[in-house]
Amino acid sequence: MTPDVYLAELQAPMSTSSRPLPAVRPSVRKLTGELVALRRDLHRRPELSWQETGTQEVVLERLRAWGLEDVRPIADTGVTALVHGGRPGRTLLWRADMDALPIQERNDVEYASTSPGVMHACGHDGHVAIALGLARLVHDRRESLEGSLRFVFQPAEESAGGAQRCIEAGVLEAPSVDAALGLHLDADEPTGAVVVMAGPAMAAPTAIAITIRGRGGHAAQPQEGIDAIAAASQVVMALQTVVSRSTGPADTVVLTIGTIEGGERHNIIAEQVRMTGTIRTFDAKVLERTLRRAEDVVAGVTAAMGATYEFSHYTSCPVLVNDAGMTALVEREARAFFGDEGVLRRAPNTGADDMACFLERVPGCYFFLGARPRQRSRRFPHHHPRFDFDERALTVGLEFALRLVEGYLSP
Numbered sequence: 001m002t003p004d005v006y007l008a009e010l011q012a013p014m015s016t017s018s019r020p021l022p023a024v025r026p027s028v029r030k031l032t033g034e035l036v037a038l039r040r041d042l043h044r045r046p047e048l049s050w051q052e053t054g055t056q057e058v059v060l061e062r063l064r065a066w067g068l069e070d071v072r073p074i075a076d077t078g079v080t081a082l083v084h085g086g087r088p089g090r091t092l093l094w095r096a097d098m099d100a101l102p103i104q105e106r107n108d109v110e111y112a113s114t115s116p117g118v119m120h121a122c123g124h125d126g127h128v129a130i131a132l133g134l135a136r137l138v139h140d141r142r143e144s145l146e147g148s149l150r151f152v153f154q155p156a157e158e159s160a161g162g163a164q165r166c167i168e169a170g171v172l173e174a175p176s177v178d179a180a181l182g183l184h185l186d187a188d189e190p191t192g193a194v195v196v197m198a199g200p201a202m203a204a205p206t207a208i209a210i211t212i213r214g215r216g217g218h219a220a221q222p223q224e225g226i227d228a229i230a231a232a233s234q235v236v237m238a239l240q241t242v243v244s245r246s247t248g249p250a251d252t253v254v255l256t257i258g259t260i261e262g263g264e265r266h267n268i269i270a271e272q273v274r275m276t277g278t279i280r281t282f283d284a285k286v287l288e289r290t291l292r293r294a295e296d297v298v299a300g301v302t303a304a305m306g307a308t309y310e311f312s313h314y315t316s317c318p319v320l321v322n323d324a325g326m327t328a329l330v331e332r333e334a335r336a337f338f339g340d341e342g343v344l345r346r347a348p349n350t351g352a353d354d355m356a357c358f359l360e361r362v363p364g365c366y367f368f369l370g371a372r373p374r375q376r377s378r379r380f381p382h383h384h385p386r387f388d389f390d391e392r393a394l395t396v397g398l399e400f401a402l403r404l405v406e407g408y409l410s411p
């Protein structure tokens with residue numbers, strides 16, 4: 001779509017389930033076509049976690065061309081850059097994640113992925129486009145700002161670990177970062193709306209791995225063996241009671257077994273079964289109790305069946321907690337820009353995002369920007385092979401991001 005056609009579409013009447021789009025300033029409007037082109041370019045060549053070298057090159061090249069300061073790679077495949085305001089003041093971090101997912105795209109669009117089995121199915125292509133637009137416009141008007149804006153184009157959000165590596169590489173230092181902001185596009189909410197939540201907003205993800213060992217043998221003489229598949233089946237069912245029977249009704253816990261693998265052949269008693277799963281929690285004490293109860297269940301069930309087990313777990317990022325003060329800033333700007341009806345609240349999301357690692361160290365707010373496709377037939381959840389988002393959210397997101405930066409750096 002050419003920018004002109006795109007602009008015409010921007011002004012087209014809404015369907016009834018849409019929200020009116022808030023007006024954006026001329027400098028943002030002028031970037032509309034470029035933002036869409038950039039997003040589509042990134043969408044065509046998605047890259048998995050820790051492989052974002054092409055994306056890194058695009059980001060480095062643009063930031064250098066626009067004259068930002070301290071433009072350099074960080075954490076292998078990430079990028080950081082700095083905008084120094086005209087007057088001294090606080091330092092704000094803007095974070096955008098860059099990676100795609102191991103999914104074969106099934107959208108029939110001219111900007112569909114050209115990498116077999118890899119797809120931007122979470123909207124991170126949009127996050128990069130918005131952050132680049134923000135870098136350009138903030139850099140252009142840096143003289144009017146008090147303080148600095150640090151950008152981090154973070155690799156490996158989906159596999160987790162990217163945020164942590166950026167922190168270890170010093171992205172929160174020199175200058176020392178005072179606060180952090182970032183957004184995630186949200187294809188479930190209408191364009192022209194934003195979801196802002198104070199306090200715990202996204203879960204801590206804990207991966208679990210369980211290995212159950214029995215004793216192999218001939219399937220026709222089960223009494224001679226210890227069937228790891230029979231034990232594992234009971235373990236899967238019994239684990240469901242950790243949430244239903246060992247968790248208080250007011251606490252939120254998810255426990256899902258996602259993979260199960262074992263056995264060699266139809267007539268052999270399986271010696272070993274390996275399972276992996278995830279636990280999602282919003283509170284460290286609840287996580288501790290859930291892990292303890294889960295292991296108790298695995299230990300008890302396998303012992304009863306004569307099998308043995310190994311249980312391991314890894315929590316890749318903490319609960320994402322939005323700071324009250326920074327959330328108040330986002331909410332104030334959101335009400336001014338989107339109107340009261342455009343500011344939505346939701347229950348904490350059992351999804352996880354390693355933006356949590358930044359927010360554990362500095363106060364900040366991570367919010368969701370509505371980007372629901374206008375055609376009902378094109379609405380699919382994030383991580384779906386037909387996921388797409390309403391590209392009008394790019395300009396809306398850029399304007400809102402600018403307002404947040406101005407709200408924080410020119411109080």
Ligand SMILES: [Zn+2]
Pocket residue numbers: 121122158382383
């Ligand atoms: Zn995702």
Ligand SMILES: [Zn+2]
Pocket residue numbers: 122123124157184
């Ligand atoms: Zn995502």
